[in-house]
Amino acid sequence: MRSRGEKTGGCPPNTYKPKGQSLCKPCPVNSISGEAASSCRCVNGYFRAEDELISQPCSQPPSRPIKLVATAITASSVRLSWNEPSSLGGRPEIWYEVRCSSSARGECGAVVISPADKRLSTRSVQINGLRPASDYTFLVFARNKVSSEIGGGAEKSAVIDLRTRSEEEDVPPVSHLRVDASQSDGVTIAWSTADSDVTDFEIEVRPAIVKPRAFETRHVNMTYTTFIGLRHDTVYQFRVRVKDDLRWSQSISYQVGRGLVSSAPSEELGESQFLNQTGSALLIIIALILVVIAVALCMIVVQKKSKNRKQMSDLDVLDTYKQDSMTPDYHTASRHHHQHGNVPANLHEQLRSTTKLNAPLIPSFGSPISQPPPYYGGVHSATLGYGSVVPTPPSSAAPMPSLDDFLRQIGLNHVYGKLVSNNIHSVSDLAATSHLDLLACGLISPECSIVRDGLNGRIGTTPPSSSSGSNGTIHATTRGTRTTRPREEGFFV
Known part of the structure; x- marks a missing residue:
């Protein structure tokens, strides 16, 4: 690739002034210019590659490879090797190409050169597919980026002629x-x-x-x-x-x-058989490794999902309840159980046998587990929201202690202030308060359980008495703006 200098003015021969600059520069190596030139042209036999700038020196193709020899000649194969050219043309890159030129009958059609790359980086090849007792000519070219700038007839190559062995001569050495x-x-x-x-x-x-x-x-x-x-x-x-x-x-x-x-x-076992068997074994091993990795990843993802899943706390339960998204549907006959008549003597045992205290706090409404437990019934029963019945114990029950005494007996006197501040002033009020309402008052689940056990113990262990009065009756009351919600399985009474 040649470029003639463009006249500008001021620069002597063999110098040039690039466009947009005011100073003259000497021509790069292997290039010349006339007066007032904006670039320098390469001298004969030297070139610049297409991706090179005018400020880079000119170079030339490498000389032919040296010491080309043929070894291991057989009836069907030969090995060629050579040395690097004596001149690289002033460039760092170099590669080689091997061509076959048969002297007659077109024997090169079946020739296989290995490696078959036309840009060889090695200096030896194995040639197979030759005919016995045949003459061949092989050419080895050395090339770089500017080799394409010269015509094909001007390329220099190393040449070797050889003759393959006959089948009779082709015996192992x-x-x-x-x-x-x-x-x-x-x-x-x-x-x-x-x-x-x-x-x-x-x-x-x-x-x-x-x-x-x-x-x-x-x-x-x-x-x-x-x-x-x-x-x-x-x-x-x-x-x-x-x-x-x-x-x-x-x-x-x-x-x-x-x-x-x-x-x-x-x-x-031939070499090819061994390689095939080895390749198959490697594929099986790789497949097993991939399966193990996939299983491990799946287990990690599942564990992370289970760890990240939010567990419902007491406050979450309370928030869900307060959203009024639950629509209970009670259809059992326990709603009107014992609406008339006296309370049976084994009331506490019936209560223990029919109430599942370990049921979930938020049951699936409309299912059997969501139905309210059988409560006390009688002529003095009070009806609360959603039609649930809070029983009134018989007038013969023993007098109820005050709320302060009851809390002191069960070791929860520290919650007295919380209950009073929420309009719970007596044991009757406390008995009519659901588990979730107690949580809303500031009690925690273990404290609610202690209250439940204390109330159950009071009902189950107090013998009947002839005395009567309002102190011995557990009344259902409505305190302030608080609405008493229906008791469900899992709530204490």
């Missing part, structure tokens, strides 16, 4: 693999090679000795090696090849204490 010596927990194997100059070998043993996997490899520069640490209950398989050569020798099987053993070909 390693042969006669054998057991050279045996130890109590190991073995020494040796082999022969047709080329005495070859000194770099790769030995494979299955299964692996050191690590728990299907196989392991070892590199040596001699024609023998020793393996130590073999297990007595395992048959090991060995094979050898020249490094970077795809052709393996015939394998041998050995077991400590038995020596050489024969193994059916079906028992041998």
